[in-house]
Amino acid sequence: MSDAVLFEARPDGIAVITINRPESRNCLSAEVRAGLFAAWERFERDEALRIAILTGAGDKAFCAGGDLKEMVEKELKIPPRDMFPVPYDNIELSKPTIAAVNGVAYAGGFMIAQACDLCVASTTAKFAITEVKVGRGSPWAAPLIHMIPQRIFMEIVLTGKPISAQRAYEIGLVNRLAEPERLMDVAVELAHEILDGAPLSVQAARETVMLATEMGRSAALKAARAAHEKVYLSEDAQEGPRAFAEKRKPRWRGR
Numbered sequence: 001m002s003d004a005v006l007f008e009a010r011p012d013g014i015a016v017i018t019i020n021r022p023e024s025r026n027c028l029s030a031e032v033r034a035g036l037f038a039a040w041e042r043f044e045r046d047e048a049l050r051i052a053i054l055t056g057a058g059d060k061a062f063c064a065g066g067d068l069k070e071m072v073e074k075e076l077k078i079p080p081r082d083m084f085p086v087p088y089d090n091i092e093l094s095k096p097t098i099a100a101v102n103g104v105a106y107a108g109g110f111m112i113a114q115a116c117d118l119c120v121a122s123t124t125a126k127f128a129i130t131e132v133k134v135g136r137g138s139p140w141a142a143p144l145i146h147m148i149p150q151r152i153f154m155e156i157v158l159t160g161k162p163i164s165a166q167r168a169y170e171i172g173l174v175n176r177l178a179e180p181e182r183l184m185d186v187a188v189e190l191a192h193e194i195l196d197g198a199p200l201s202v203q204a205a206r207e208t209v210m211l212a213t214e215m216g217r218s219a220a221l222k223a224a225r226a227a228h229e230k231v232y233l234s235e236d237a238q239e240g241p242r243a244f245a246e247k248r249k250p251r252w253r254g255r
Helices: 030-045 068-074 108-115 139-146 150-159 165-170 180-195 199-214 217-232 236-245
Strands: 005-009 014-019 051-056 061-063 097-101 104-106 118-122 126-128 176-178
Touching: 005 030, 014 030, 014 180, 051 061, 051 108, 051 180, 061 097, 061 108, 097 108, 097 180, 104 108, 108 126, 108 139, 118 165, 118 180, 126 165, 139 150, 165 176, 176 180, 199 217, 199 236, 217 236
Parallel strands: 014 051, 051 097, 061 104, 097 118, 104 126, 118 176
Antiparallel strands: 005 014
């Protein structure tokens, strides 16, 4: 791993991925992009890791977006599909992810925070889709329509103005707020709440949420039932009720 992106594989099944360029507000430079692609691949490949937390170094920025100097030098027009590392888009992941937003999440920083399944934000964080301010575009913002109301979505992309962490929480973009010094603690607490669940059930639950954003009601129900067959037929489906009846913590085996 490059030192532009740090990777910590914790013994509790959590991967912590940290963009480590605070001096450049953790912008998505070429070295950061390469580091993120490698980190996400490592996370997905490691069966001992069940959930990832993405954050930024320092207390000023989660990620301030793309490297504008690089865009000028390259005269970048339409970004190649493989240019920016976007979880669940051009990066295939089957496990849940949490963005721990420690400062500004602007443009590409908003993009990668949005792409994670869940978001915990410092009370000092700010979010903005600033592309209209620099003549660029934000097609990646389209899935926001499944997260926040249309008119708020419209205001964010048309004005390019930042919103506070509190506002982001109020509109449903952020799951939990934390004081700056407790950001990672709160993100890890949320991760543990997910890790307490049966692995196959968590995977199928996540898949169901994504199916529901892609399909109509009846098609989503049919697809969700199919996604849960493996869960119902698993050893864990017997272990869960047994542990409850015996008043003990279940011992999940993920099969």
